Amino acid sequence: MAEETIFSKIIRREIAADIVFQDDKVTAFRDISPQAPTHILIIPNKLIPTINDVTEQDEAMLGHMITVAAKIAKQEGIDANGYRLIMNCNKDAGQEVFHIHMHLLGGKNLGRLLG
Ligand code: DGP
Numbered sequence: 001m002a003e004e005t006i007f008s009k010i011i012r013r014e015i016a017a018d019i020v021f022q023d024d025k026v027t028a029f030r031d032i033s034p035q036a037p038t039h040i041l042i043i044p045n046k047l048i049p050t051i052n053d054v055t056e057q058d059e060a061m062l063g064h065m066i067t068v069a070a071k072i073a074k075q076e077g078i079d080a081n082g083y084r085l086i087m088n089c090n091k092d093a094g095q096e097v098f099h100i101h102m103h104l105l106g107g108k109n110l111g112r113l114l115g
Contacts, residue, residue, distance in 0.1 A: 004047060007099040020072060027045055028068060039105050051087060066102075072104060083105060
């Protein structure tokens with residue numbers, strides 16, 4: 001069994017977070033340490049530690065994460081100018097929280113992908 005992270009507590013609303021969207025599959029909330037004017041994390045309600053752990057059974061939920069990201073981008077008013085979706089896996093990518101999450105970043109020119 002994978003160990004829960006702070007994100008499970010956010011999903012269950014046991015600790016505070018600025019939740020912008022939640023349904024039976026995913027939760028989206030503002031990142032505690034924003035790297036752009038809009039920085040929102042979209043996460044599955046089910047605990048999956050890393051992208052290495054996804055299975056074919058997760059495909060519908062993973063697609064839903066992107067649909068939700070697009071809806072939130074529109075709500076945030078960043079859809080026309082653009083935004084970036086990032087998912088980090090393990091240490092070389094700098095993954096810090098082992099509950100998969102998609103970063104939605106926008107609201108400024110984000111520059112080149114790898115700086
Ligand atoms: P990553 O490096 O991809 O694992 O990003 C983890 C992100 O999670 C990082 O940008 C900061 C954010 N984060 C960590 N703990 C919390 C928390 O307790 N609340 C919120 N809102 N964000 C958090």
